[in-house]
Amino acid sequence: SQKIEQNSEALNIQEGKTATLTCNYTNYSPAYLQWYRQDPGRGPVFLLLIRENEKEKRKERLKVTFDTTLKQSLFHITASQPADSATYLCALKNNAGNMLTFGGGTRLMVKP
Amino acid sequence: GAGVSQSPSNKVTEKGKDVELRCDPISGHTALYWYRQSLGQGLEFLIYFQGNSAPDKSGLPSDRFSAERTGGSVSTLTIQRTQQEDSAVYLCASTSLSGSGYNEQFFGPGTRLTVL
Numbered sequence: 001s002q003k004i005e006q007n008s009e010a011l012n013i014q015e016g017k018t019a020t021l022t023c024n025y026t027n028y029s030p031a032y033l034q035w036y037r038q039d040p041g042r043g044p045v046f047l048l049l050i051r052e053n054e055k056e057k058r059k060e061r062l063k064v065t066f067d068t069t070l071k072q073s074l075f076h077i078t079a080s081q082p083a084d085s086a087t088y089l090c091a092l093k094n095n096a097g098n099m100l101t102f103g104g105g106t107r108l109m110v111k112p
Numbered sequence: 113g114a115g116v117s118q119s120p121s122n123k124v125t126e127k128g129k130d131v132e133l134r135c136d137p138i139s140g141h142t143a144l145y146w147y148r149q150s151l152g153q154g155l156e157f158l159i160y161f162q163g164n165s166a167p168d169k170s171g172l173p174s175d176r177f178s179a180e181r182t183g184g185s186v187s188t189l190t191i192q193r194t195q196q197e198d199s200a201v202y203l204c205a206s207t208s209l210s211g212s213g214y215n216e217q218f219f220g221p222g223t224r225l226t227v228l
Contacts, residue, residue: 043203043220099157
């Protein structure tokens, strides 16, 4: 069966360190993968998209990698700040169909 | 409006009652999605509308759930005979079709539904 897995345990890190979040998938042929940020009581907000033929994407302090052999995407936040504390969701678009399927999200807590 | 709006923001209802949740997508966006998010969980796809095509209803959990999109814009999600397990946040998202396919989804703030 198809699965998208993110670590359900919260990730606690110290301000200034690099946060690394993992998204693993099985039984997908992805066209692209997206990362979203969700704050409590709000809808998710798009951060980055990476296509299946791209290895890495950067945007300011954010970096996403995509390894279709390992079936894994890593999401990095460098020089993390307390304001980065939120839940981060990965979402995958299959080559077939129109649906974007979301992982369960990982909560990041950055402590000052 | 500048973004996706949803109403009501909160809805408390009694078990067995029907509820209607509304979504106003970003003007010009051709695709609209409904998701359900239970406490501490990820997003569960419910239904997808694209232009005038037949909607993809594959995520609707039961026949108590239905949705429509009038005039390719506003959408209403209806839950009949609500059950306590329907309690969740219902999120709507819209997106536009780019040359490479659908890209980022723009989400509304959600409707928190509580069934007593």
